[in-house]
Amino acid sequence: xxxxxxxxxxxxxxxxxxxxxxxxxxxxxxxxxxxxxxxxxxxxxxxxxxxxxxxxxxxxxxxxxxxxxxxxxxxxxxxxxxxxxxxxxxxxxxxxxxxxxxxxxxxxxxxxxxxxxxxxxxxxxxxxxxxxxxxxxxxxxxxxxxxxxxxxxxxxxxxxxxxxxxxxxxxxxxxxxxxxxxxxxxxxxxxxxxxxxxxxxxxxxxxxxxxxxxxxxxxxxxxxxxxxxxxxxxxxxxxxxxxxxxxxxxxxxxxxxxxxxxxxxxxxxxxxxxxxxxxxxxxxxxxxxxxxxxxxxxxxxxxxxxxxxxxxxxxxxxxxxxxxxxxxxxxxxx
Amino acid sequence: xxxxxxxxxxxxxxxxxxxxxxxxxxxxxxxxxxxxxxxxxxxxxxxxxxxxxxxxxxxxxxxxxxxxxxxxxxxxxxxxxxxxxxxxxxxxxxxxxxxxxxxxxxxxxxxxxxxxxxxxxxxxxxxxxxxxxxxxxxxxxxxxxxxxxxxxxxxxxxxxxxxxxxxxxxxxxxxxxxxxxxxxxxxxxxxxxxxxxxxxxxxxxxxxxxxxxxxxxxxxxxxxxxxxxxxxxxxxxxxxxxxxx
Amino acid sequence: xxxxxxxxxxxxxxxxxxxxxxxxxxxxxxxxxxxxxxxxxxxxxxxxxxxxxxxxxxxxxxxxxxxxxxxxxxxxxxxxxxxxxxxxxxxxxxxxxxxxxxxxxxxxxxxxxxxxxxxxxxxxxxxxxxxxxxxxxxxxxxxxxxxxxxxxxxxxxxxxxxxxxxxxxxxxxxxxxxxxxxxxxxxxxxxxxxxxxxxxxxxxxxxxxxxxxxx
Numbered sequence: 067x068x069x070x071x072x073x074x075x076x077x078x079x080x081x082x083x084x085x086x087x088x089x090x091x092x093x094x095x096x097x098x099x100x101x102x103x104x105x106x107x108x109x110x111x112x113x114x115x116x117x118x119x120x121x122x123x124x125x126x127x128x129x130x131x132x133x134x135x136x137x138x139x140x141x142x143x144x145x146x147x148x149x150x151x152x153x154x155x156x157x158x159x160x161x162x163x164x165x166x167x168x169x170x171x172x173x174x175x176x177x178x179x180x181x182x183x184x185x186x187x188x189x190x191x192x193x194x195x196x197x198x199x200x201x202x203x204x205x206x207x208x209x210x211x212x213x214x215x216x217x218x219x220x221x222x223x224x225x226x227x228x229x230x231x232x233x234x235x236x237x238x239x240x241x242x243x244x245x246x247x248x249x250x251x252x253x254x255x256x257x258x259x260x261x262x263x264x265x266x267x268x269x270x271x272x273x274x275x276x277x278x279x280x281x282x283x284x285x286x287x288x289x290x291x292x293x294x295x296x297x298x299x300x301x302x303x304x305x306x307x308x309x310x311x312x313x314x315x316x317x318x319x320x321x322x323x324x325x326x327x328x329x330x331x332x333x334x335x336x337x338x339x340x341x342x343x344x345x346x347x348x349x350x351x352x353x354x355x356x357x358x359x360x361x362x363x364x365x366x367x368x369x370x371x372x373x374x375x376x377x378x379x380x381x382x383x384x385x386x387x388x389x390x391x392x393x394x395x396x397x398x399x400x
Numbered sequence: 401x402x403x404x405x406x407x408x409x410x411x412x413x414x415x416x417x418x419x420x421x422x423x424x425x426x427x428x429x430x431x432x433x434x435x436x437x438x439x440x441x442x443x444x445x446x447x448x449x450x451x452x453x454x455x456x457x458x459x460x461x462x463x464x465x466x467x468x469x470x471x472x473x474x475x476x477x478x479x480x481x482x483x484x485x486x487x488x489x490x491x492x493x494x495x496x497x498x499x500x501x502x503x504x505x506x507x508x509x510x511x512x513x514x515x516x517x518x519x520x521x522x523x524x525x526x527x528x529x530x531x532x533x534x535x536x537x538x539x540x541x542x543x544x545x546x547x548x549x550x551x552x553x554x555x556x557x558x559x560x561x562x563x564x565x566x567x568x569x570x571x572x573x574x575x576x577x578x579x580x581x582x583x584x585x586x587x588x589x590x591x592x593x594x595x596x597x598x599x600x601x602x603x604x605x606x607x608x609x610x611x612x613x614x615x616x617x618x619x620x621x622x623x624x625x626x627x628x629x630x631x632x633x634x635x636x637x638x639x640x641x642x643x644x645x
Numbered sequence: 646x647x648x649x650x651x652x653x654x655x656x657x658x659x660x661x662x663x664x665x666x667x668x669x670x671x672x673x674x675x676x677x678x679x680x681x682x683x684x685x686x687x688x689x690x691x692x693x694x695x696x697x698x699x700x701x702x703x704x705x706x707x708x709x710x711x712x713x714x715x716x717x718x719x720x721x722x723x724x725x726x727x728x729x730x731x732x733x734x735x736x737x738x739x740x741x742x743x744x745x746x747x748x749x750x751x752x753x754x755x756x757x758x759x760x761x762x763x764x765x766x767x768x769x770x771x772x773x774x775x776x777x778x779x780x781x782x783x784x785x786x787x788x789x790x791x792x793x794x795x796x797x798x799x800x801x802x803x804x805x806x807x808x809x810x811x812x813x814x815x816x817x818x819x820x821x822x823x824x825x826x827x828x829x830x831x832x833x834x835x836x837x838x839x840x841x842x843x844x845x846x847x848x849x850x851x852x853x854x855x856x857x858x859x860x
Contacts, residue, residue, distance in 0.1 A: 155542025
């Protein structure tokens with residue numbers, strides 16, 4: 067668990083002081099991803115870099131698993147925290163294997179163990195260990211480099227990871243693929259992760275919780291659903307966007323909707339529907355909504371893994387679940 | 401390909417000129433002096449190489465550490481002083497540096513070594529600073545964030561990644577030094593400049609060329625060899641940069 | 646101070662030598678600009694030729710100047726100009742070629758291809774494109790090459806005094822051979838100042854030519 071208590075950072079220059087982080091208190095549960103979200107210059111990166119003491123704290127405390135970070139030796143602290151940055155920061159003079167084994171090597175692991183760990187991590191990243199072992203960072207694509215960056219941060223199996231816009235420089239398709247892989251890996255490793263982003267969609271997708279910052283202050287901290295459903299103030303609601311209702315739909319699957327609604331819709335008519343108006347039971351509600359809106363009948367057949375239709379979904383079903391009137395939903399989409 | 405053909409023709413033409421020059425030099429008795437006085441030539445060549453080796457070695461030993469020192473966080477504020485000194489210093493003609501050192505220390509071997517040392521410092525210093533400062537800051541940030549000590553950052557990240565620039569500075573400095581050392585004869589350093597200046601004042605083609613040709617060959621060979629050495633020493637991951645230069 | 650007295654007593658002579666030095670350097674660099682810039686533009690379109698030219702020019706640069714003088718004197722003495730202005734002038738032209746050709750080449754190569762495309766798209770002829778787009782864009786870098794060439798030739802010009810080309814090196818040469826230290830100092834300081842001042846002036850010109858955003 068990571069706990070920020072009244073954390074403040076002020077930069078003193080000759081005749082004025084600038085507050086980059088203003089009295090932030092925040093708790094992130096073990097095994098959770100907390101996304102620090104906000105416009106550039108809002109203090110999110112500063113806050114992140116205070117955790118591994120790359121930036122000294124002006125006042126307040128940060129605790130990792132109940133232990134104050136100032137009580138650690140700074141070098142040991144950093145070696146026990148994974149760190150991933152946007153520009154990858156891969157060392158151009160080292161091979162991929164050397165890059166990944168930097169921290170294990172600093173910690174004095176033996177060769178066999180390091181090699182084993184390298185193979186393990188590359189498998190985890192979906193890259194062939196032997197193909198890349200002796201290659202250099204510049205020979206890799208941006209997406210591959212960032213995978214190596216994540217693998218490197220995971221190398222010594224640190225309980226905590228700091229990620230500063232790790233996917234920010236990638237093109238959208240690669241970014242989405244890496245986000246999915248990242249979620250899959252996190253499902254296995256269950257690290258406590260602080261993740262800086264300026265992209266609301268990324269935050270909704272990756273975050274167990276989202277912390278929104280503006281001008282150094284924490285505006286709201288909550289699950290993506292809480293933030294989308296109840297933005298605390300004008301700034302948050304503008305930042306998450308007018309289509310937040312729609313974004314919220316991505317958080318839920320058709321299955322969850324059906325469970326809640328008690329699947330009161332008739333089964334009989336389902337088979338008459340055209341094949342194009344089908345939606346999988348595990349698809350998110352946003353996908354389901356667009357299927358319904360593009361079908362002629364205003365209905366979509368919900369199908370399971372076997373392709374059997376289990377229910378029919380109509381626009382009206384959304385209202386009971388999201389509390390948004392169908393007309394508003396339609397207007398948002400269009 | 402038309403371009404390749406032109407290139408081959410020009411290349412052949414250049415070789416022809418060099419061959420014609422050497423033939424002409426031979427026919428006009430230019431090599432007579434070398435053939436008659438091989439010991440003199442070898443002695444002066446050895447002296448020349450010693451001058452260059454000693455002053456360049458001392459320059460590397462001073463410039464690289466100073467370059468590292470002024471790029472440490474504590475002294476970074478003052479790095480511009482070193483950079484400006486290096487830039488201004490390199491603008492001053494080599495002969496002027498030699499002449500000024502001469503007026504302080506008088507004629508002699510020490511004066512020559514000292515003057516060559518001073519003139520060799522600056523290219524190395526400038527490249528060391530530039531090499532370290534031009535490293536992508538994200539590399540250093542990553543190293544720090546992963547828990548490298550400042551010594552580890554210096555030895556594992558900064559020096560390997562600045563090596564290309566540092567070695568280029570050393571190479572430039574040494575090649576310039578070979579030429580400047582030919583002037584060192586004027587201030588008591590000996591070396592192959594002895595033959596060139598004697599040849600000029602006696603208007604003797606043979607003596608002139610006996611000094612000029614070995615100095616030229618020495619400079620070109622050293623430049624070539626040091627260029628090859630760079631490829632040996634520089635980490636493979638950074639070799640990509642070499643292809644662009 | 647002796648130096649001050651020396652300068653006071655010999656200032657007309659000092660000015661004459663400075664003028665000689667400036668003339669030698671100015672003439673050589675002018676010729677180099679007139680030949681090197683067009684040549685640099687020409688080879689920018691021909692990759693293979695450019696490699697060869699830059700390699701050869703690079704090798705010429707590594708030849709120590711006093712050695713080049715030693716090689717040129719015997720050759721030029723065939724036409725009766727072994728010593729004096731001509732060998733010095735030719736050597737300075739040779740040395741100032743590399744920085745000028747190389748910088749012109751790099752500058753033209755580095756002109757943003759989008760700009761070139763835009764110029765072609767607007768229907769400019771090759772000549773218009775060169776004079777209205779590429780050369781103005783490349784000018785600061787070319788100027789940097791000229792500046793390097795000038796500083797370099799001022800230094801080599803000092804050495805040329807030993808082959809009778811005159812200039813401020815003459816005070817150094819004469820001073821050393823007659824053990825007249827003050828004269829040596831006067832020559833060395835004057836030629837250093839000349840290099841520094843010219844470097845500064847050309848540096849300002851270079852800045853002025855640069856696009857405002859790049860300052």
